[in-house]
Structures are given as C-alpha cells and as structure tokens.
Amino acid sequence: MALDKQTAAKREFKVVGTRPLRPDGVDKVTGKALYGADLTAPGMLVARILRSPHAHARIRAIDTSAAEAAPGVKAVVTAADFGAPADEAVRDVLVNCMAHDKALYDGHAVAAVAAISEAAAKAALKLIKVDYEVLPHVTDVDAAMKPGAPVIQPGRQAETVGTEVSENVTHYCEFGHGDLEAGFAKADHVIERSFKTEATHQGYIEPHACLASFASDGKADLWCCTQGQYMVRNLCSQIMGMEASQLRVTPSEIGGGFGGKTTVFIEPVALMLAKKSGRPVKIVMSRSEVLRATGPTCSSSMGVKIGMTKDGRITAGHAKLRYQGGAFPCGTVEFGAMAAFAAYDLDAVRTEGWNAMTNRPKQAAYRAPGAPMSIYGVESVVDELCQHFGLDPLDVRLKNAAKAGTKASYGVTFTDIGLSACLAKAKAHPHYTAPLKPGQGRGVSCGFWFNFGGDTCVTLNVNSDGTVSVTEGNPDIGGSRASIGMMAAEELGVTFDKVRTQVVDTASLGYNEVTDGSRVTFAVGLATIKAAQAAKKVMCQRAAKIWGIDEEAVVWEDGAARPSGPNAGQFPPMTLAEIAAVSSQTGGPIAGHHEVNADGAGVSFGVHLVDVEVDPETGATKVLRYTVFQDAGKAVHPSYVEGQMQGGAAQGIGWALNEEYIYGDDGKLQNPGFLDYRVPVASDLPMIDTVILEIPNPGHPYGVRGVGETSIVPPLAAIANAVSRAAGVRLTSLPMSPPRILAALDAAHPAAAAE
Amino acid sequence: MRFEVATSVADAVRLLAAEPGTARVLAGGTDVLVQLRSGMVEPALVVDIKRIAGMRDIVAEAGGFRIGAAVSGAELGEHAGVRAMWPGVVEAMELIGSTQVQGRATLAGNLCNASPAADSVPAMVAAEAVARVAGPDGERDVPVAAIPSGPGRTTLARGEFITSIFLPARPARSSDAYLRFIPRTEMDIAVCSAGVSLTLGADGTCTAARVALGAVAPTVVLVPEAGAALVGTTLGTEALDALAAACAAAAKPIDDKRGTVAFRKKVAGVLARRATIIAAERARAEA
Known part of the structure; x- marks a missing residue:
C-alpha cells in the first residue's frame, strides 16, 4: 500500500486531540458491563478442568468412568475426544488446551467435566483417575538448552539450530550488519555482561471465561473474553473440524488482555463439552489456573x-x-x-x-x-x-x-x-x-x-436521525471505541456524542486481525476514516440528486455537503443530519465501509x-x-x-x-x-x-x-x-x-x- | 458442611465439642473463607461466634483492655484507649489485609490461624497478651505465645476456642512498636517481622524490654537475649547492635518463595532495631 501523505500539511483537528468522557467507564465502575463470566444461557452447565500436578509426566491412561457416572455430570472430555488439526501451530494450541500423551507442565489440562453445578463438577474431578509416569523436568532456559536435558517434545528443532545444544532448542535467528571485530577494536572500552529475567504474567484482572453452545444442526455459538473473536473462530473451528461460518464468536467486555488473550485456553474444551452434552457449557478460570496454565511471557x-x-x-x-x-x-x-x-x-x-x-x-x-x-x-x-x-x-x-x-x-x-x-x-x-x-x-x-497494522474491516452506518454507528471487530482493550468514534466524528464533521462504536461478533463483519501490535487505533482508525470518506461520497451524491446538479459539483466541507463553487449552483449546505433524514427518498440507507491490510503502522x-x-x-x-x-x-x-x-x-x-x-x-x-x-x-x-x-x-x-x-x-x-x-x-x-x-x-x- | 450460629459461649463449646469431624470457628472469616474456597480445608462444621454477647466488645479491665474475639481490626484501630496504651499491637493488627479485610479480621483469628507470619502475634507476644480460652472444661487463660504450636496448628483442644485477648496494664514511660518487611507497601504477608515492647526509667534507661520475631521460625519467637541487650542501656548504638545480633542469632528461618535465610536473619535484626527506636520515642512521649 502506498503511504498516505495527507499529514504533510499540519491539520487542525476539532474532535481528535480532545478528551471526551470514556464511553465504557460508567458501566464498568457500576458493574453493569458484561464480562466473560457474566454470560449465562438457559440449561447451562458448569465445567471444571483437571490439571496435571506434575511438571512433566507421561499419561499412560485416564479412567473417567466414575466421573461420568457421578451425580449431575453431563459430559467428560479428554484429549481422546479431539481430532488432530492439520496445521502444526493449531495442533500446539489444542495440545496446550488438553494434554495428549504427556503432561508438559504443572497445571496442564488433562480432562474436563461439565455438570449441573460447580460443586458437582468439582466432586467429579476427584473421581478421574490419571495414570502418570513422572518424567524428569526442566524449567530453566540455560538448563533446558544443555545437551542431555530432559526433552520436552522431540522432533521440533528447526534446521538452523546447531547440534551443540539440546533438542529443546527449536529456533535460532540472527540479525545485524557490519564488522563486529573491527567495531570492538575501535572502542576505548568494551563491557560484556550476562543478564537473566524471570517470566512475568500479563496480570489482567479478568480471568479467562467463556460460554459455548451447540445447536442441533451443528452450528455453534461461543461467547468469551478475548482480544480477537476471529482468531478464536479460526482456532476453534479448526480444532472442532467445523467450517468457520458455522461458529459464531461474540467477544464480551474485556477486563485486560495485554497480549495474553490472543490465543485460546478453555474455549475448545467448552465447545467439546457443549457438543457432547448437548447443553450450553460455561468455563471460568480461577486465578490459580490463570497463572499456572495461561501464557506468561518468556x-x-x-x-x-x-x-x-x-x-x-x-x-x-x-x-x-x-x-x-x-x-x-x-x-x-x-x-x-x-x-x-x-x-x-x-x-x-x-x-x-x-x-x-x-x-x-x-x-x-x-x-x-x-x-x-x-x-x-x-x-x-x-x-x-x-x-x-x-x-x-x-x-x-x-x-x-x-x-x-x-x-x-x-x-x-x-x-x-x-x-x-x-x-x-x-x-x-x-x-x-x-x-x-x-x-x-x-x-x-x-x-x-x-x-503493526494488518487485516481490518469497518462498516459505518449513517442513521436517519443524524447519528452514526461504527461497526468494528476488535475488542476494546485500551480505549479504541473512543478513539475510533472520535476519528469518525472528525472525518464526518459531527460531534463525538453522535457516534457510537460497537465491537461485533464474527458473523456481523469481515475478518479483523486480533487486537495486538498496537494496531487498533492505527489500522481500525485508518479504515474508519476511509469508511467515513466513503459515506461522505454517498452523501455528496444524495445532495447532488436533491439539488439536481452533477455529483462532481458537490464537496464535503465542515460537516456538510456544499456546491463546489459558484458555477455549481447556489444551494445552502446540507448537513449529515439533513441528508440522512431524507435518505429513504434519495436512494436508501447511507453507509460506508472499508477493507484493508493496513501497512505503514x-x-x-x-x-x-x-x-x-x-x-x-x-x-x-x-x-x-x-x-x-x-x-x-x-x-x-x-x-x-x-x-x-x-x-x-x-x-x-x-x-x-x-x-x-x-x-x-x-x-x-x-x-x-x-x-x-x-x-x-x-x-x-x-x-x-x-x-x-x-x-x-x-x-x-x-x-x-x-x-x-x-x-x-x-x-x-x-x-x-x-x-x-x-x-x-x-x-x-x-x-x-x-x-x-x-x-x-x-x-x-x-x-x-x-x- | 454444616453452618451454625452460636448464641452463647456454652452453645459454641457444645457444638464444637460434639463434632467428630473437622470444625472451624468463624469470627471475621478472613482466613477461614479463603481456605474453604481454595479447598485447603473441607470442614464438617463451621461455628459463627460473632453473635455471642461480648465478642465484639472492648472492655477496660485491671488497668488494661479485654478485646472480644470478634472485634475487627477497624474497631480496634478506632479505640483511643487501646491505641494509646498498645500502639504497636494496634499497628500490627491494622497492617493485615485490605480496608475490606480490616472490617472483619480479628486478633483472635490471626492468632488461631497460626501462621508464622501473622502480623499481630509478635506484637501480642511482646505485649505479654493473654488469651482467654473457653472449652468443655470451662475457661482458662493462656499466654498468647503458647497458642500456636506450628504452621496452621494450635494448642487448643477439641471444643476449645478463644473468647477474648487481654492486653495488660503498663507502667509509665512504656510503649511498643511493630514493623514487618514486605516487598510491597501493603496487601502482603510478612517476610519477617519484629514486635518490641519496652519501658523506660525516669532517666531514659530501659528498664524492661520484650522482643518477638515473626516469620523466622515455625512459630513466633520471643528473643530474651534481644530484650536483655536493651535493659540497663539508654538504647545507644551498641545496645541496638547487640539487639540486632541477638535477633539474627535467634532467627531460624527457611528459604522460600518470600525470602532467603540470609535475608530474613539480617532484616529481622534491622526491623527489631527500627521498632525499638519507634517504641522508645513513643515511651518518651508518654512522659
């Protein structure tokens, strides 16, 4: 994509750069906002996950028969219920959600139970018998790299990795330029130090939570707290062997993500339990589960x-x-x-x-x-x-x-x-x-x-009462609904309170990449501005129609359609609200949309x-x-x-x-x-x-x-x-x-x- | 799990003594409920004692104060009399948990939870506080120091529970102080801690001192050598160095996720020294 050079001239903004009250604030502080754990469905079951107490163990067998027979239990799943996705990265996500032949870390999920109550689910977990063969483990990076270290997963090493390190080393990369030796020779002093940093967790306040439901025709719905509903749809549909269109994922309000909610941990498990039980299934992680089994950083x-x-x-x-x-x-x-x-x-x-x-x-x-x-x-x-x-x-x-x-x-x-x-x-x-x-x-x-920029899709609807609805596909983890609404207001020349921005489900809008890479205000904002420009073009056409002049003779300035000059004709400007009010008589609803793989972040x-x-x-x-x-x-x-x-x-x-x-x-x-x-x-x-x-x-x-x-x-x-x-x-x-x-x-x- | 609200001390004793399985006493519940939710304990019986008459009262007695077993940290902190006489015990209690926890947590509960890192316990041990214990055989008074027997364990027998804590009267120019080390500024558990209670003579010489350390052994440690290092001195550098050395020597900590042996031994002495200085300032202000 060619870079847009509109910023060459210093632009005066009316809305952008101001500080309107955040649109989600009151609901969040009064407890009205609906987070992942707030969602319920009729007939809903509650699921709990059994986790490995061992850092590294072969799973010889899992006996779930007693749990399945326990009162209130409607479904039990283990790795045996899942197929093997063709894509290796998706397979890793599945194996992380449900251990296959080995438990790979303390807290790794090995089985799950859906039951009519949390107490029944917890009681049933105790009835699952897992036959573990405990294996040597390694948690330190330097120890894991040493030849002879316990091997976590064999056969995962890239060809670029040398042979002097253990099989745990999967990647090697190298960047740079110039002559290092000559560079160090020019120095008056050289310092070389070793450093260590420990793994840290994103520490979002909201633990992962989801609710999954299967219809009898095989269509499924999933509500969850996530940084990317399309990512959830793509991963879960592949894991479940479904077509993407058959799974609708709706993101809840999100209580922090910081990158940690850019993958799935419990969603495939909830979907499989819902499929097996025929009932909606909800999973809410505890804080201990979040720390043990979701992703900290390296x-x-x-x-x-x-x-x-x-x-x-x-x-x-x-x-x-x-x-x-x-x-x-x-x-x-x-x-x-x-x-x-x-x-x-x-x-x-x-x-x-x-x-x-x-x-x-x-x-x-x-x-x-x-x-x-x-x-x-x-x-x-x-x-x-x-x-x-x-x-x-x-x-x-x-x-x-x-x-x-x-x-x-x-x-x-x-x-x-x-x-x-x-x-x-x-x-x-x-x-x-x-x-x-x-x-x-x-x-x-x-x-x-x-x-980062990436795949982005925005729809902007001009409503007949002069308000504007922006439909976007990226969960708001840092104020993006406000900034996107402000950019729409700026471009259309309306006030911020006339614009409402909604984050929608995967069936309501085209694909959007996950909320990551600091991409949303940049990429979704860019698409929103372009969508607003598309809507302005339609509004200029409608004004031209009303005035009976060529549409090329109409321009959009200061929030209104105007004749482009004295030769175009003498007509009073028409605002967005005025054009929207008569849209039904001039050709129907007015909307703009934009799809882009945004570059130039x-x-x-x-x-x-x-x-x-x-x-x-x-x-x-x-x-x-x-x-x-x-x-x-x-x-x-x-x-x-x-x-x-x-x-x-x-x-x-x-x-x-x-x-x-x-x-x-x-x-x-x-x-x-x-x-x-x-x-x-x-x-x-x-x-x-x-x-x-x-x-x-x-x-x-x-x-x-x-x-x-x-x-x-x-x-x-x-x-x-x-x-x-x-x-x-x-x-x-x-x-x-x-x-x-x-x-x-x-x-x-x-x-x-x-x- | 059965939940009972006791209406009298005798009622509570009867309920607790009759339960063959695990029983828990609920006062503030700030430890019990956390343990229940995490699955650490699955008691057959929980007896709520806070509706029993007197359990939420602070009463002046024999020049000191008797503090009911269900008096919260917030209530203790608002009691001017206890604050003035035992500021170290009050500040120790007030360090526990959050504002919300302070509305519920109690001295007796902190003691019976029997954590080596309990904040109020070193201060109470330094204060020579006495717990009144009710049980099937009637009432008995037990020094606070004798209640915990190890992490999570107490010397209380089946059917027994603490009804009050007594903080005794003090001579003139006496005061106390408590300090703990935590990596944060609040909402944390002591890595190690020190409670110091002392009395100064008219000339500023220390005439009595008790020093107790927390989180450096399976139970709170009273360090007589540390107290002895202060008595007869004017709390100069030499005395404080001897106190710190005695504390470091008495501390028998472990390496764990919260701290190392070396760290706890050293910082126990540092805290005892600093708490002594604060207690002495308070004692002088008494005069």
Whole structure:
C-alpha cells in the first residue's frame, strides 16, 4: 500500500486531540458491563478442568468412568475426544488446551467435566483417575538448552539450530550488519555482561471465561473474553473440524488482555463439552489456573557486549539472547533480537537468538513481546559504559540515536521517528535536573516497538436521525471505541456524542486481525476514516440528486455537503443530519465501509526517566519519581494515550522489582496467586508523569502511531540503572527483589554484611 | 458442611465439642473463607461466634483492655484507649489485609490461624497478651505465645476456642512498636517481622524490654537475649547492635518463595532495631 501523505500539511483537528468522557467507564465502575463470566444461557452447565500436578509426566491412561457416572455430570472430555488439526501451530494450541500423551507442565489440562453445578463438577474431578509416569523436568532456559536435558517434545528443532545444544532448542535467528571485530577494536572500552529475567504474567484482572453452545444442526455459538473473536473462530473451528461460518464468536467486555488473550485456553474444551452434552457449557478460570496454565511471557538469559569510545560513540554491539517460552516452540526471541539495538545508529551490530522449550506453560504475547528483556540488557550495558566514562546517559543516547535514514539492526531503514525528540525532551525536563539525595539514583532507558497494522474491516452506518454507528471487530482493550468514534466524528464533521462504536461478533463483519501490535487505533482508525470518506461520497451524491446538479459539483466541507463553487449552483449546505433524514427518498440507507491490510503502522520510541531510593539495610526499592516520554504520532484521545504510557510503566516496574514465576525443585509453580505473584499495588507507585510527543506517522491520515506497547519496554532497564546507581552495585538479574538487592550489596560490601 | 450460629459461649463449646469431624470457628472469616474456597480445608462444621454477647466488645479491665474475639481490626484501630496504651499491637493488627479485610479480621483469628507470619502475634507476644480460652472444661487463660504450636496448628483442644485477648496494664514511660518487611507497601504477608515492647526509667534507661520475631521460625519467637541487650542501656548504638545480633542469632528461618535465610536473619535484626527506636520515642512521649 502506498503511504498516505495527507499529514504533510499540519491539520487542525476539532474532535481528535480532545478528551471526551470514556464511553465504557460508567458501566464498568457500576458493574453493569458484561464480562466473560457474566454470560449465562438457559440449561447451562458448569465445567471444571483437571490439571496435571506434575511438571512433566507421561499419561499412560485416564479412567473417567466414575466421573461420568457421578451425580449431575453431563459430559467428560479428554484429549481422546479431539481430532488432530492439520496445521502444526493449531495442533500446539489444542495440545496446550488438553494434554495428549504427556503432561508438559504443572497445571496442564488433562480432562474436563461439565455438570449441573460447580460443586458437582468439582466432586467429579476427584473421581478421574490419571495414570502418570513422572518424567524428569526442566524449567530453566540455560538448563533446558544443555545437551542431555530432559526433552520436552522431540522432533521440533528447526534446521538452523546447531547440534551443540539440546533438542529443546527449536529456533535460532540472527540479525545485524557490519564488522563486529573491527567495531570492538575501535572502542576505548568494551563491557560484556550476562543478564537473566524471570517470566512475568500479563496480570489482567479478568480471568479467562467463556460460554459455548451447540445447536442441533451443528452450528455453534461461543461467547468469551478475548482480544480477537476471529482468531478464536479460526482456532476453534479448526480444532472442532467445523467450517468457520458455522461458529459464531461474540467477544464480551474485556477486563485486560495485554497480549495474553490472543490465543485460546478453555474455549475448545467448552465447545467439546457443549457438543457432547448437548447443553450450553460455561468455563471460568480461577486465578490459580490463570497463572499456572495461561501464557506468561518468556524468561530469558542473555549476554550483551558493547564497545564505546571515550566520547560516547558506540562502535559495536553484540547480543546473544536465550528465551524459553514454555513447552512449545515459540518465536518471541526473534522480536527480542530485532528490537535489541533498534534505538541506535550502529555500523557494526549483531543479535542472535535461541528459543528453548521447558516444562512451563506455553507463553503468550505480553505487550511488546520479547523486546523488554533484550533492550534491558542493552540499555544496562550502555548505562554502565556511561558510568565508566563519566558521560551523561541522555547525551550518549542522543549521540547514537537512530533517526530517519538509519539502517536498523533488523534490516529496515527508518523513516520519520521520534527517538531524538523524546531524548531531547527528557534532557530539557525538570525531572532530569532535580537534585537527588544520598541513597537515591536516577535511571534512563530508551524503548522501542515495531507496531503493526494488518487485516481490518469497518462498516459505518449513517442513521436517519443524524447519528452514526461504527461497526468494528476488535475488542476494546485500551480505549479504541473512543478513539475510533472520535476519528469518525472528525472525518464526518459531527460531534463525538453522535457516534457510537460497537465491537461485533464474527458473523456481523469481515475478518479483523486480533487486537495486538498496537494496531487498533492505527489500522481500525485508518479504515474508519476511509469508511467515513466513503459515506461522505454517498452523501455528496444524495445532495447532488436533491439539488439536481452533477455529483462532481458537490464537496464535503465542515460537516456538510456544499456546491463546489459558484458555477455549481447556489444551494445552502446540507448537513449529515439533513441528508440522512431524507435518505429513504434519495436512494436508501447511507453507509460506508472499508477493507484493508493496513501497512505503514510506524515504529514507536519512548524514553523513561526514573528516580529510586534503595534501603541499604533491607534491599527495598522505592520508586520516587517517574516520567514517560513517548511519540504518539497524533494522540487521538490524550487521556487514553497517557493511560497507556502509565500502564506500561507500571507493569514494567512490577517486572523490574517483584514479579516472577517461581518454580520449586519439583517443577511446580510456587506462587499461583496475586499474594506472592506481586504486581505493584497503587501505593507502591508514584504518580507516573507523561509527556506526549507528536511526530506524525506518514502512514496514517491523521498521523497516528500505536502507543500501547512501547511503554513497557524501557522500565526494566530504567529501574535497573536507577537501582544500580543508587545501590552502587550493578544488578543484572530481574526481578530486583529485596533479597536479591541485599545479597548484591552484601557481596559488594562484605565488611558491612558481617555486622 | 454444616453452618451454625452460636448464641452463647456454652452453645459454641457444645457444638464444637460434639463434632467428630473437622470444625472451624468463624469470627471475621478472613482466613477461614479463603481456605474453604481454595479447598485447603473441607470442614464438617463451621461455628459463627460473632453473635455471642461480648465478642465484639472492648472492655477496660485491671488497668488494661479485654478485646472480644470478634472485634475487627477497624474497631480496634478506632479505640483511643487501646491505641494509646498498645500502639504497636494496634499497628500490627491494622497492617493485615485490605480496608475490606480490616472490617472483619480479628486478633483472635490471626492468632488461631497460626501462621508464622501473622502480623499481630509478635506484637501480642511482646505485649505479654493473654488469651482467654473457653472449652468443655470451662475457661482458662493462656499466654498468647503458647497458642500456636506450628504452621496452621494450635494448642487448643477439641471444643476449645478463644473468647477474648487481654492486653495488660503498663507502667509509665512504656510503649511498643511493630514493623514487618514486605516487598510491597501493603496487601502482603510478612517476610519477617519484629514486635518490641519496652519501658523506660525516669532517666531514659530501659528498664524492661520484650522482643518477638515473626516469620523466622515455625512459630513466633520471643528473643530474651534481644530484650536483655536493651535493659540497663539508654538504647545507644551498641545496645541496638547487640539487639540486632541477638535477633539474627535467634532467627531460624527457611528459604522460600518470600525470602532467603540470609535475608530474613539480617532484616529481622534491622526491623527489631527500627521498632525499638519507634517504641522508645513513643515511651518518651508518654512522659
């Protein structure tokens, strides 16, 4: 697709850039909004899932006869009820939803029961006898890569992977350009460090929930909380051996996703139970099930080597990234390898990535998947080099910043990007020069995300009362109904309150890719603007008809059809409401629609500044002040944009300081609850300040860039750099929990530790 | 599962004693209900005691206070008399859970849940609090320190339950303090904790001190050596260092998901030191 250059002239907006009240807010805070668990159907059964207590075990046999005979039980399913989808990736999704010959991780589903009550279902689970042969397990990425490690799934290794690693290593990737050796030779100092990051969960408040129903003719309905109803339809119809048109998927309101709801975990199970029982079946996961069996992000082990001249020019960078994404092949490390050095304009750069399978749940996308870890490693080493030379960390980043024309380490050449502008804004911000007390430290980090467009489909109906209905297919996880409605209002020249945006089921609109890649405000917004333009064209035709002039002689300006000039005729302008009111007499209903595989999403950069204080006696870190600088292209609804920037920072702070999947020696998850899986609570955080920059994206009519993901990328390194400066010792392992910080301090100061 | 609302202490004792299976006493329910929902326990009987007369009262007695077994953290925190005399016990209780949990959670429940990390227990042990226990053989008074016998276990016999907690009278220039370490700022469970209760003489010399640690052993640990390190001193650096060293030595923690042995031993001393300083400031303000 050719890039739309409408943004070349600075545009004055009337609706875009304002802050109307969010349309979903009142229903959400009063409990009226319908989430996944709120849906019911007559005759509905409740299902519960039996999960493996072992990290790795062969399933010799499953005896469900007692459960099937138990009171109130209407259906029991195991892997034996499912066929084998032809597509390997779909088969992996199915095997993750219901273990086949092996339980691959603690919490892996092995059977499910649908019964007339939750109590009956729970009682029946205890009657299912699973004959397990417990196998050796491995949960650590480095251990899983070693030759001789327990093999999770044989035969899944790509040909590009060398033979010096175990069969668990499924992928190898490599990016970069230039002569590394020559680059390091030019450096005045080279630092090489190893880093580890633990797996973190998206931590959405709403657990997965769905309701499935089969009609007697084989058609099915599925209601669920998801980031993509079309994705659910495609996966489930393949797993169930159905035609896509026979399964209608309706998304509920969604209580957070952050990437974690871009696949299915329980939906095929509910569908199979509904098919077997002939009754609607509902499944709601518990928090413990969410943590044990849905997708956290990858954990990582990394090596980063960077060379720098004494005046702060980076001469070469090399990163080796090892990610584990659970018990299935996973390509997330590729994003990490592509993103690692994206902020820098380098002559010599190389990133290598390996993915290893482990006995952990199948990873799912989490906000900029793969990038926070690799950029944490790179930004930590850059910071240490700045400390080594006594250089200002923002000056060094400005000196090396990628800009328009830079060939990125992953191959593309950047167009207009906002990194230098973010860095300059951070440098000039009062936060950067505010004094620090002893025991406090300030950290800086850049962040980057690719952003995405993809298949998108929008219908816009002009109603006869002068209101507008926008029909779109992407669940609203970050305010997209507001921003899409605002873009429709802007384009049509009506006020925001005249537009209502609805997210609809898979039967009501063409295919839309999942809500991911920060794509919705960009791609659905773009399609909405084009759909509005199509509707305007129809309205101009109707006005021409009414006025009896050629349709080419009518233009749309300031929310009304007008004669294009004095020669076209003298007619008073007709507004959208006036044209809509008589649409039945001028040719029927007025609508516009647009279908596109949207390109030109425009990459996104951000810079975070953070001040922390470390208690040297306990290792506790307090975040004192936090400022986010990010390029939004054009902020359609600035409050939502700020919310995205703050939310990413908050999740990143959790990742940096306390959140982690803790596995025992037995391979079982030790902390499957929000008590010991510690997301930050409100009182843990300062108010996170935000500075929105607007460097228009040439790929969007209004200049919009996705803003949802970049904000989780910088916090890991920004906090690590701040903590390392405050504590006087370099931390290289996340999370920087108090015991880890105290141990690092005691190792650095053995005399003080002995006291 | 049977649910009974007891109308008197005798009624509750009768119900509990007659149950051959597992029974649970419900006061605030902030632990019991979580255990029920998670399937940790499946009791045959739950007896609600909070409707029994007196269970929600705080009564002045012998210069101290008797606190009914169903008095919530929020109610305790609003009682000016207890706050003034035992601020450390009150602050320990108020650290438990969320605002909603504070509306229900009780001192007696926190004690009977028998978690080594219970927040109010080190403060009560430092305070020499006494639990009044009702049972088939009548009433008995038991030091709080003697109630827990291990994680999730108590010394209470079948049919027994706690009806009140007694916080005794104090001499002039006495006060207490409680500190816990958590990785967050609230809504968490102590990685380790310290309760300190002390009395100062007119010249500022410490004349009595009790120090108790939480989450560093299967039950709360009273550390007499730590208290002894303070007595006879003016709580200078040397005394506080000796206190911290005594606490680190007395702590017998484990490595687990919440912390390491090394971390808990060190931080137990740090917390005891800091709690001592706070308790001493409060005691001086008493004068």
